[in-house]
Amino acid sequence: xxxxxxxxxxxxxxxxxxxxxxxxxxxxxxxxxxxxxxxxxxxxxxxxxxxxxxxxxxxxxxxxxxxxxxxxxxxxxxxxxxxxxxxxxxxxxxxxxxxxxxxxxxxxxxxxxx
Amino acid sequence: xxxxxxxxxxxxxxxxxxxxxxxxxxxxxxxxxxxxxxxxxxxxxxxxxxxxxxxxxxxxxxxxxxxxxxxxxxxxxxxxxxxxxxxxxxxxxxxxxxxxxxxxxxxxxxxxxx
Numbered sequence: 001x002x003x004x005x006x007x008x009x010x011x012x013x014x015x016x017x018x019x020x021x022x023x024x025x026x027x028x029x030x031x032x033x034x035x036x037x038x039x040x041x042x043x044x045x046x047x048x049x050x051x052x053x054x055x056x057x058x059x060x061x062x063x064x065x066x067x068x069x070x071x072x073x074x075x076x077x078x079x080x081x082x083x084x085x086x087x088x089x090x091x092x093x094x095x096x097x098x099x100x101x102x103x104x105x106x107x108x109x110x111x112x113x114x
Numbered sequence: 115x116x117x118x119x120x121x122x123x124x125x126x127x128x129x130x131x132x133x134x135x136x137x138x139x140x141x142x143x144x145x146x147x148x149x150x151x152x153x154x155x156x157x158x159x160x161x162x163x164x165x166x167x168x169x170x171x172x173x174x175x176x177x178x179x180x181x182x183x184x185x186x187x188x189x190x191x192x193x194x195x196x197x198x199x200x201x202x203x204x205x206x207x208x209x210x211x212x213x214x215x216x217x218x219x220x221x222x223x224x225x226x227x228x
Contacts, residue, residue, distance in 0.1 A: 041221070043219035043220050043222050044206075044217075045219070046216040046218070090156055090157070094213070100170075101162065102159065104149075104156035104158075105156050106155055107155070107156050
């Protein structure tokens, strides 16, 4: 099984509407989960992480993510999308079974239309 | 605080040639990781350097090699370039003693092999 899966290649949402970008993971033990965003011709920018504790994690630019252990998911959410949120989003996991290196999903393109 | 910087930003090489990419880590960070991001894919882990030694390697052939210098800057060398080596190469720095902290990425070097 893929260590990190992002089932949607692209998500389209209207400005002002809530957005969700999905991520599921497959690791044994307790994973460390991350979301990064990539704008064209740029590196990855860190948005938020889940290490332990509260299942709802708040991050940069109004983004949040919900950790669900039973569903092994870590979906990225935002209550009200902005056109400037349009970018490529990556979910990533760090776990002992991967030598603690960061393993990325394939990415999801988010398009927010005005 | 100085972020991660990479050079050059773009590079065009011919198949069979050799290339060296450079990375300066964020101030205070002692660990450098290199990732390859092919078009339309998530970043793939190449290797990590800590205290000038390779400390973890992904599924890349030996013609991908690296160095880390006493000031924690790093180089990625690729010999005998192949067309499939065309990609965005990302460098990321972190503090090894804090494994749950996010990686800080540079903007990458876009390598085109013709």
